[in-house]
Amino acid sequence: xxxxxxxxxxxxxxxxxxxxxxxxxxxxxxxxxxxxxxxxxxxxxxxxxxxxxxxxxxxxxxxxxxxxxxxxxxxxxxxxxxxxxxxxxxxxxxxxxxxxxxxxxxxxxxxxxxxxxxxxxxxxxxxxxxxxxxxxxxxxxxxxxxxxxxxxxxxxxxxxxxxxxxxxxxxxxxxxxxxxxxxxxxxxxxxxxxxxxxxxxxxxxxxxxxx
Numbered sequence: 691x692x693x694x695x696x697x698x699x700x701x702x703x704x705x706x707x708x709x710x711x712x713x714x715x716x717x718x719x720x721x722x723x724x725x726x727x728x729x730x731x732x733x734x735x736x737x738x739x740x741x742x743x744x745x746x747x748x749x750x751x752x753x754x755x756x757x758x759x760x761x762x763x764x765x766x767x768x769x770x771x772x773x774x775x776x777x778x779x780x781x782x783x784x785x786x787x788x789x790x791x792x793x794x795x796x797x798x799x800x801x802x803x804x805x806x807x808x809x810x811x812x813x814x815x816x817x818x819x820x821x822x823x824x825x826x827x828x829x830x831x832x833x834x835x836x837x838x839x840x841x842x843x844x845x846x847x848x849x850x851x852x853x854x855x856x857x858x859x860x861x862x863x864x865x866x867x868x869x870x871x872x873x874x875x876x877x878x879x880x881x882x883x884x885x886x887x888x889x890x891x892x893x894x895x896x897x898x899x900x901x
Contacts, residue, residue, distance in 0.1 A: 696785040699765070702846070702851045705767075706846075707745060707765070711745060717881045719880045720878050722748050725831065729753065729798075732757060732797055735756070738797065738800065739796045739800070741786050741804050742762070742763055742786060744772065746761060746776035746779065751775060760780045761780070761782075764807075765783070766783050791823045792823075795823050796828060799832075800831045801832035804832070804833075805833070808854065810840070813856070817865060826898040833890065834892075835855040837855060862892070873893045875890060875893075
């Protein structure tokens, strides 16, 4: 593909901001339930990064209730909406693979429906970055689609969108190899515009460094 992946994804979500938000109307996605379970493990005031935060609702807004919320999205339009929806969060536009934070910057990192939009061969790189940004024992909660997709651009909600993912077993293995202790890994289905989609939900901790 000649056009950079991040450009395809950014343009798609710029145009689809309203349509994407509408996918969750009238249905209950696992996102908020699983996020609340994670946040309950953290001391109040923990620093939490939301990768691919979209318009900030509901995840970044939920984080900001008791914690210090940070959000990044590749779509300028989504970040514009997030600044309106979650004014207390620190938000920025960026490609998640190009971000650079100091080691140990965050107590937890979440990424919902984000990693399917990066080339799957770069997932180990993404996991390595996350591990470096987390404090020892820090938490991660994220999704990957639970099926094989090899770097595909397809029409989604009427716009071109990039998708790429491994099967669930491969994704779990890559997480463990990246230095995380997997606390929970479960495939759960959700409805998107009436269509069922299965995601692998992973809750993990950064293994503490040996002293």
